[in-house]
Amino acid sequence: MQTTTFMKKTLCATAVSAAMVSMSLPALADSWRGWNIHPPGYPNTEALEAFAENVAEKTEGRVEPQVYNNAVLGDQSDAIEQTRSGALDFANFNMGPMGPIVNETNVLSLPFIFSSVDHMHEVMDGEIGQRFADALAEKNLIALSWFDSGARSLYNTSHPVNTPEDVEGLKIRVMNNDLYVEMIEAMGGNATPMSYGEVYQSLKTGVLDGAENNYPSFESSNHYEVANYYSLTEHLIIPECLCIAKSSWEALSEEDQKIVREEAIKASEMQRQLWVEGSKESRQIVEDAGVEINEVEDKSAFQAKMDPVYAGFIEENPELEDLINAIRSSN
Ligand code: BDP
Numbered sequence: 001m002q003t004t005t006f007m008k009k010t011l012c013a014t015a016v017s018a019a020m021v022s023m024s025l026p027a028l029a030d031s032w033r034g035w036n037i038h039p040p041g042y043p044n045t046e047a048l049e050a051f052a053e054n055v056a057e058k059t060e061g062r063v064e065p066q067v068y069n070n071a072v073l074g075d076q077s078d079a080i081e082q083t084r085s086g087a088l089d090f091a092n093f094n095m096g097p098m099g100p101i102v103n104e105t106n107v108l109s110l111p112f113i114f115s116s117v118d119h120m121h122e123v124m125d126g127e128i129g130q131r132f133a134d135a136l137a138e139k140n141l142i143a144l145s146w147f148d149s150g151a152r153s154l155y156n157t158s159h160p161v162n163t164p165e166d167v168e169g170l171k172i173r174v175m176n177n178d179l180y181v182e183m184i185e186a187m188g189g190n191a192t193p194m195s196y197g198e199v200y201q202s203l204k205t206g207v208l209d210g211a212e213n214n215y216p217s218f219e220s221s222n223h224y225e226v227a228n229y230y231s232l233t234e235h236l237i238i239p240e241c242l243c244i245a246k247s248s249w250e251a252l253s254e255e256d257q258k259i260v261r262e263e264a265i266k267a268s269e270m271q272r273q274l275w276v277e278g279s280k281e282s283r284q285i286v287e288d289a290g291v292e293i294n295e296v297e298d299k300s301a302f303q304a305k306m307d308p309v310y311a312g313f314i315e316e317n318p319e320l321e322d323l324i325n326a327i328r329s330s331n
Contacts (some may be wrong), residue, residue, distance in 0.1 A: 031233050032065040032089035032248060035079040037196060041280040042220055044092050044147060044240070047271035051242065051263050058259045063252070065090060075195040084140040086247035092147060093134075094240045096175040096308065104135035105321050109179045111306045112299075114237040114258055115331045117150060121272070123327055124239045131323065133241075140246040144264035147242060148275040149214060151234035155223065156210025160294040161231035164188050165306050172200050173211040182312065183235070186305045196221070203227050212236070216275070217284035230286065230293045233302055242267060270308060 034052065038045045052065035073079060073088060076097045082088040086100070099106040107113065116121040123129060124146040133143040154161050156170055166190040174180035176193045184191035192208060202208040203226040211226055212235070218224050242264045252260060287293060294300070304311070314321050 004140065023160070029061050029064045030251065032063060033073065034065055034067045035071070035083065035088050035091035036067050036069045036075045036216075037071045037076060037092075039220055042216060043271050043274035045069055046241070046274055047267040050270055051267035054263045054266070055260055056214055058263065059256050061150065062256060062259065071197060072084075075197065077195075078141045080141075083243060083245045086140075086245045088245060089248040090242070091143075092240055093243055094149060094175070095238050096177050096180070096236075098136075098241075099177040099179060102135050102139050102141075103317065104314070104320065104323070105132055106177070106179055106313070106317070107327065108132070108238055109236065109322055110310060110324065111178055111183050111235045112303050113324070113327055117148060117237055119331050120237045120239055121146070123330055126330075128131075128323070128326055128330065129239075136241065136243065137246070141241070141243040142244040142245060142246055142249045144261050145242045145268035147240040147268055148272045149238050149240045150275065150279055152212045152214055152236040152238070153231060153233045154210060154212045154235070155218060155227045155230040155291075158209060158226045160229050160292060161233065162294065162296055163298070163301055166231075170209040171207070173208050174201065176288070179309070179313065182309045183306065186309050187302065188305075199223060202228065215279045215282040215286070219285050224286040224289060224291050228291050230291050232295050234296075235298065235302060 016273070031080055034048060036048050036179070037046055048067045052067050052151060056064050071079070076093065077100075079088060079091055080093060080098060083091050083093075095105045095108045099109050114123065124132070129146060136143045154172065156172070158170075159166065161167055164187045167184070170189045172184045172189045172190045172191055174184055175193045176195070181191040181193060193207075194202065198210050199208065202224055203211065203223060211223060212233075213223070218230065224230070244260065249257065249260075283293070310324075314324070
């Protein structure tokens with residue numbers, strides 16, 4: 001039989017992979033599946049991919065994380081449950097949809113709880129952040145670092161929002177958390193909890209009038225193509241975690257835990273840097289596409305509407321009042 005170039009290449013590749021398999025045989029690689037809601041190129045995606053690559057390299061292949069983008073492994077609430085049970089190994093979760101599962105994290109979803117993104121980082125990187133990490137750990141999620149998610153603002157298909165009166169009657173999509181329903185209703189709108197992937201179509205067909213998000217998500221989800229008014233209410237500043245499933249974490253040696261922790265912290269530093277740049281770029285893209293962006297002169301009108309939301313929350317969760325006060329007074 002004549003050996004063709006193709007066969008030679010194939011034989012050669014087979015020999016190489018056989019050699020690679022035998023070289024790596026003693027340490028069985030732990031393949032980690034990681035959930036990510038965002039598309040390639042998004043700041044979080046880049047940071048998660050760097051995390052995966054660096055962990056594989058530093059553990060010399062003992063842990064092989066793989067990131068699955070665009071929520072192909074399920075929507076966020078499902079993915080949280082899958083990570084808690086160990087069906088998924090790691091993920092980048094927003095603390096919004098975490099609220100129904102880890103009650104303490106609802107504090108982070110109180111509108112205007114942080115005065116700025118810097119304030120949020122200071123809190124999350126300190127002792128208070130550790131309190132949230134402890135609460136997550138009780139629910140089998142090991143939060144190793146905190147990502148930026150900017151500030152979320154309202155956008156809609158019909159007019160600029162300057163005052164709560166402008167929100168009246170608008171059907172606004174919110175993430176899956178009852179607190180956001182209360183928040184939008186307190187502003188005068190009608191809230192619809194919905195998973196992220198369904199929002200574009202719903203805006204397009206008029207099922208929704210608007211939603212709320214940061215610039216990078218407003219842009220990468222293409223919502224800006226259908227919702228042309230973005231109003232800087234900046235009502236929510238919600239941190240996100242790089243979380244590992246407790247069972248995956250506990251299966252690691254101490255040495256590998258150290259590597260994974262260090263890489264998670266490095267990933268969050270990278271994400272925060274990329275976030276600043278990415279937010280500016282996204283703002284430019286949506287403006288160039290014709291989106292009208294307006295500052296909200298008097299945010300205190302929105303803040304004042306949130307008093308009953310806080311009062312109701314504290315009434316239901318009196319044990320969390322000191323945490324709310326600690327965050328507010330840490331500024
Ligand atoms: C983005 C968050 C993502 C959320 C999404 C949403 O990064 O985790 O799922 O908003 O609105 O900003 O659902």
